[in-house]
Amino acid sequence: xxxxxxxxxxxxxxxxxxxxxxxxxxxxxxxxxxxxxxxxxxxxxxxxxxxxxxxxxxxxxxxxxxxxxxxxxxxxxxxxxxxxxxxxxxxxxxxxxxxxxxxxxxxxxxxxxxxxxxxxxxxxxxxxxxxxxxxxxxxxxxxxxxxxxxxxxxxxxxxxxxxxxxxxxxxxxxxxxxxxxxxxxxxxxxxxxxxxxxxxxxxxxxxxxxxxxxxxxxxxxxxxxxxxxxxxxxxxxxxxxxxxxxxxxxxxxxxxxxxxxxxxxxxxxxxxxxxxxxxxxxxxxxxxxxxxxxxxxxxxxxxxxxxxxxxxxxxxxxxxxxxxxxxxxxxxxxxxxxxxxxxxxxxxxxxxxxxxxxxxxxxxxxxxxxxxxxxxxxxxxxxxxxxxxxxxxxxxxxxxxxxxxxxxxxxxxxxxxxxxxxx
Numbered sequence: 001x002x003x004x005x006x007x008x009x010x011x012x013x014x015x016x017x018x019x020x021x022x023x024x025x026x027x028x029x030x031x032x033x034x035x036x037x038x039x040x041x042x043x044x045x046x047x048x049x050x051x052x053x054x055x056x057x058x059x060x061x062x063x064x065x066x067x068x069x070x071x072x073x074x075x076x077x078x079x080x081x082x083x084x085x086x087x088x089x090x091x092x093x094x095x096x097x098x099x100x101x102x103x104x105x106x107x108x109x110x111x112x113x114x115x116x117x118x119x120x121x122x123x124x125x126x127x128x129x130x131x132x133x134x135x136x137x138x139x140x141x142x143x144x145x146x147x148x149x150x151x152x153x154x155x156x157x158x159x160x161x162x163x164x165x166x167x168x169x170x171x172x173x174x175x176x177x178x179x180x181x182x183x184x185x186x187x188x189x190x191x192x193x194x195x196x197x198x199x200x201x202x203x204x205x206x207x208x209x210x211x212x213x214x215x216x217x218x219x220x221x222x223x224x225x226x227x228x229x230x231x232x233x234x235x236x237x238x239x240x241x242x243x244x245x246x247x248x249x250x251x252x253x254x255x256x257x258x259x260x261x262x263x264x265x266x267x268x269x270x271x272x273x274x275x276x277x278x279x280x281x282x283x284x285x286x287x288x289x290x291x292x293x294x295x296x297x298x299x300x301x302x303x304x305x306x307x308x309x310x311x312x313x314x315x316x317x318x319x320x321x322x323x324x325x326x327x328x329x330x331x332x333x334x335x336x337x338x339x340x341x342x343x344x345x346x347x348x349x350x351x352x353x354x355x356x357x358x359x360x361x362x363x364x365x366x367x368x369x370x371x372x373x374x375x376x377x378x379x380x381x382x383x384x385x386x387x388x389x390x391x392x393x394x395x396x397x398x399x400x401x402x403x404x405x406x407x408x409x410x411x412x413x414x415x416x417x418x419x420x421x422x423x
Contacts, residue, residue: 028059029313029320030084032074033303034067036338037276043332051323058316078102078308085311086321091126091301092380092388094135103134104307109318110136114325122300123342125377135304136325139339141271142300142375143199144368145291146256149284151190151266155179160267160288162367164296170232173291177242180266192242194249195256195269196233197400199299201379204229207293211379212421219391219417222410229293231406234399246400257281272372275337279360287362289371300375302342331355340372347373387420 031048035041041064048060063084065073071093077083078100089097097103110116110133116124123137145160152159157179160168168176177192196203201211209225212218220226236243244265245251252259256268257277269290278285289296305324307317323329327346333339334346334355345351352369380388395413398404 026057026059027313027316028061029086029311029317030061030063031086031320032063032065032084033088034070035064036067036273039276039336040333040338043336046332047324047329050328051320055316055319058320060320078310081310083308083310085313085317086305086307086324088138088303089135089306090303091378092383093385094126094304094306095129095382096385097306098129098134102309104309104311104314104318105132105134106136106307106318106321107131107133109322113322118344119342120344120347120373122375122377123302126301126381127304135306136321137302137304137342138324139302139330139333140300140342140372140375141273141302141340142298142372143195143202143269143271143290144298144371145267145269145288146260146274146278147267147286147288148260148263149286151180151263152286155266159286160291162286162288162362162364162371164289164367164371167289167296168291170291170293174236174240174242177236177267178240181242188241188244190263191244191248191265193236193267193269194243194259194265196236196243197246197396199269200230200233200396202290202297202299203233203293205297205299205376206290206295207232208295212383216382217421219387219414219421221391222407222414227406227410230396230399230410232293234406238403246397260285272340273338275360279337285362287365287368289368296371298371298375299378300340300372301378301381302339336360383421387417390416390420 033044044062048062052058052060071090074083074087083102116127116133119127119137120140122140127133127135127137147160149159157176180190180192181188182190204211204226207225207229209223209229210220211226213220221230237245249256252264254262254264256270257274259265260268260278261281261283275287290298305321307314307321311317327343330339330341330346331354334341335357337360341347341355346355347369352366356365391413395409395416398409399406
């Protein structure tokens with residue numbers, strides 16, 4: 001009897017000791033991002049579960065933050081020494097935060113354990129800062145043309161092409177937009193298109209213009225090619241009457257997907273991320289390349305995953321960041337239509353077959369893939385956030401919302417922005 005009691009005591013003591021050891025070894029890292037959609041958040045939580053199952057003793061605490069508050073909250077946490085171990089960074093704030101010395105240099109880890117060459121060229125360009133890597137690309141997203149097939153069928157006009165080799169010219173696009181614009185009693189009930197002003201730089205590039213010079217020390221929107229492209233976007237509203245006022249989105253109380261669904265517009269320019277929501281709506285949606293001027297082109301970007309220099313668990317934070325960049329992790333988000341892949345092997349015939357999802361991706365979506373794969377890096381990625389805010393929010397909005405002349409506004413942009421770029 002005494003031997004049994006001793007055995008039971010030893011067993012209980014051993015189990016308690018083991019539990020204490022396990023608790024002592026458990027590590028918690030904090031992860032912060034923003035919520036683009038409930039599905040994205042759920043996919044992140046699903047991914048965290050997989051990571052935790054494969055890394056016993058590691059817990060990941062995820063905190064989603066409203067996107068409009070995100071960067072100010074993150075910088076405040078960094079200043080207070082309480083930043084998360086791993087976090088999202090928008091591509092257009094990545095370089096600003098790296099310059100503050102807040103991001104762990106991941107160059108050797110990426111090269112040794114992933115290989116930067118495994119990423120598509122746009123993702124490589126986004127990640128590299130003077131040859132060093134401080135964040136790992138999450139995915140890629142690009143502006144494309146969405147359209148309501150029912151409205152095209154009703155008007156008896158052909159669908160816009162998804163194949164970049166067959167892209168409509170700008171004039172062809174305007175002609176179709178006119179046919180899809182419906183006026184009744186002096187009021188426009190249905191507009192042909194909406195959204196070019198948000199992605200204005202794609203039209204500049206298509207026209208052979210540039211936003212900045214090659215080393216980003218000078219803004220070039222006052223050059224003829226750029227001015228002509230911006231004016232063509234203005235003319236959609238002022239001359240051709242196929243696009244609504246600049247503040248139409250706010251006044252309508254709808255997002256672009258809802259405007260397309262309800263027939264307020266027949267075509268919208270929006271990011272590939274919009275497909276996730278559109279695929280759940282009860283109407284036939286199509287996707288196409290943007291119309292071309294001199295060449296067919298789109299742009300691309302997406303957030304990065306970064307490790308804070310102040311993290312007390314850098315090894316585990318890197319391991320988690322590496323997992324977030326994996327094909328496995330991206331797959332659910334790509335299948336849902338929210339993301340496009342950033343790994344080269346996901347663009348092979350076999351790779352596309354793995355993520356292409358009927359019912360989400362339109363039938364002709366495969367024709368769009370080379371267009372997205374060959375996208376240019378968005379021009380805001382390599383300039384300070386302050387520069388881009390001046391250019392777009394303070395100056396170009398004078399064109400979109402106040403009808404100020406393109407030539408005047410673009411010259412003002414040069415006067416305000418160039419001194420900042422040269423400094």
